[in-house]
Amino acid sequence: MLKLAQRYKSFKDISFYRHPIDIVKTIKNYLLAYLFLAMGLSAFGQTPPVDLANMSLGDLLNAKIIRSYADHAAFKTGGQGAPLGYLDSSRFHFSTSYVKVRFDGYMDGTDDLSFGEVLWSPEDEPRTDENFPVVPTVITQEAVQFKVAYDLTEQWSLSLSIPYIRQETEHITDNNNFDPDFKDFTIVSEGFGDIEIGATWLHRLNQNSSILVNLGFSLPTGSIDETGDTPSPGRDNQLPYTMQLGSGTYDIKPSIVYSGTSGDWTCGANLNMTLRTGKNDRDYRLGNVYQAGIWTRYALTDWIQPSFRIDGVAWDEISGKDPALPYDPINDRYPAAVVKPDNFGGTKLLALVGLRLKDPRGRLENTFLEFEAGAPFYQDLNGPQPSEDWRFSASFVLSF
Amino acid sequence: MQPFKKCFFWALCVLLSTGPICAANDRLVIEENQGKALLIYNIAKFTEWPAATASSDTPFNFTLWNDNALADAFQIIEGQEMQGRKVKINRQNTDSIAVDCQVIVIPKQQLQRFIKARDELDKLPILTVTTEPNVFEAGAMILVKVIDDHLAFSVNLAAVKASGLEISGNLLRHAEEVKF
Numbered sequence: 001m002l003k004l005a006q007r008y009k010s011f012k013d014i015s016f017y018r019h020p021i022d023i024v025k026t027i028k029n030y031l032l033a034y035l036f037l038a039m040g041l042s043a044f045g046q047t048p049p050v051d052l053a054n055m056s057l058g059d060l061l062n063a064k065i066i067r068s069y070a071d072h073a074a075f076k077t078g079g080q081g082a083p084l085g086y087l088d089s090s091r092f093h094f095s096t097s098y099v100k101v102r103f104d105g106y107m108d109g110t111d112d113l114s115f116g117e118v119l120w121s122p123e124d125e126p127r128t129d130e131n132f133p134v135v136p137t138v139i140t141q142e143a144v145q146f147k148v149a150y151d152l153t154e155q156w157s158l159s160l161s162i163p164y165i166r167q168e169t170e171h172i173t174d175n176n177n178f179d180p181d182f183k184d185f186t187i188v189s190e191g192f193g194d195i196e197i198g199a200t201w202l203h204r205l206n207q208n209s210s211i212l213v214n215l216g217f218s219l220p221t222g223s224i225d226e227t228g229d230t231p232s233p234g235r236d237n238q239l240p241y242t243m244q245l246g247s248g249t250y251d252i253k254p255s256i257v258y259s260g261t262s263g264d265w266t267c268g269a270n271l272n273m274t275l276r277t278g279k280n281d282r283d284y285r286l287g288n289v290y291q292a293g294i295w296t297r298y299a300l301t302d303w304i305q306p307s308f309r310i311d312g313v314a315w316d317e318i319s320g321k322d323p324a325l326p327y328d329p330i331n332d333r334y335p336a337a338v339v340k341p342d343n344f345g346g347t348k349l350l351a352l353v354g355l356r357l358k359d360p361r362g363r364l365e366n367t368f369l370e371f372e373a374g375a376p377f378y379q380d381l382n383g384p385q386p387s388e389d390w391r392f393s394a395s396f397v398l399s400f
Numbered sequence: 401m402q403p404f405k406k407c408f409f410w411a412l413c414v415l416l417s418t419g420p421i422c423a424a425n426d427r428l429v430i431e432e433n434q435g436k437a438l439l440i441y442n443i444a445k446f447t448e449w450p451a452a453t454a455s456s457d458t459p460f461n462f463t464l465w466n467d468n469a470l471a472d473a474f475q476i477i478e479g480q481e482m483q484g485r486k487v488k489i490n491r492q493n494t495d496s497i498a499v500d501c502q503v504i505v506i507p508k509q510q511l512q513r514f515i516k517a518r519d520e521l522d523k524l525p526i527l528t529v530t531t532e533p534n535v536f537e538a539g540a541m542i543l544v545k546v547i548d549d550h551l552a553f554s555v556n557l558a559a560v561k562a563s564g565l566e567i568s569g570n571l572l573r574h575a576e577e578v579k580f
Contacts (some may be wrong), residue, residue, distance in 0.1 A: 050478055
């Protein structure tokens, strides 16, 4: 058992280095994407910033006037850190973002658990609520979200966002009690998630600060019927909650964001909630999510703005249970933590650093590219539950 | 490359490559209040005050009535040179009239205050500029406004001349409307 535990403690490292070619390919892809970015920005970079006070009358009368603070499109399209104002002429705001979150390891409360501690070995230990015959090890969630916002009036706008999600989970099982094919195995689910529509109201407090209130509704368009090969009898078994693409319920998503600027600094705070309604067709409801964050961004130059953010997230356990997932009602046992509804929910605090790149000439005021990466520094999970390792996001916001 | 990553990669490339296309639309973007402040500053550059109104070591004063947001935007021109004098921005939130200034900016919701002050202002070499059409109709000299997404202005030339000021023809040809 000790040997097994030691082996699984080092599993993280093994899995990370398992596909060096994939890593090289990924780096290559991002370098190519950066090249496109550099090409775009180089077109912006050929004119120095304008001295506004010495503009000619002709240039001034030809200028495009926006009725807003500097970063309002980021606000409306949900750019990370969500800042500011109203664009009178640029009524359409389009954003696309890529988010990747990696879970690696387990926690019960605030205690770290090794894979060996979570994996049940029948020969060595009794079955309890704390161990399982199947253990997901590394969970990777990726999402690309496309979002369009349209300004109805100076204060009101509507938005529509469509996520495309890919999830991958690696598993280990006890060697002696499973088919060799399932000694370790990986399952993948992929497809469109829940579409969200929203209405946003902007209230300008003064020249330098504003509040934005958003009421979103998430529609159950994402699949909750994802299947795959698992150690359960038969093929195409229902996958765990973590591998489904949608919630299956109509969810209400209110949020409020405050943003203020002072010189080169922009600061803000936000509160977001996801409130589930009813139960889905599989007779369960995911937990509500409550998120609060504070952030600050510094304009290092006109077009490079690093940022720092602290996020707090609390989410509830699952209510109800998917009857298609494996469960032993006699002993009240589940084969894996990710199919046990009680092993969801918890709280965590994350620290994230970001970098926003804008048009150096200031002519595309509400268009920018933003990167952000961070990790939790505190997690208290209803466990045993997979714990988050790190996350990364890239967003591009375009107004026209 | 997996289909998902391939899709993301090309979507990102297409979006990033739209940057230069957008850049081809070469209009400078300015926030509304800042734009109005700059336009009023430019209009003042094309205006002549009677020679004896002030010496070169006194500031060139812009006075703004009850509009802190607009007054904040005027900070962009504070300290600039105007007709050999340094520009100074004054906020005036009381009903008294600042006679020691060259330009008064009258924002929205100040019509009654302007009407009360109008007779006194008419006797002074002060350029009265407003962002409110009703105030312009009531006798202010310049109306600054936003039409669609660009700045425009109108001039009440009769009021300008009555106060002893002169406005350059180069400015008037850019005006959307000139009232004689």
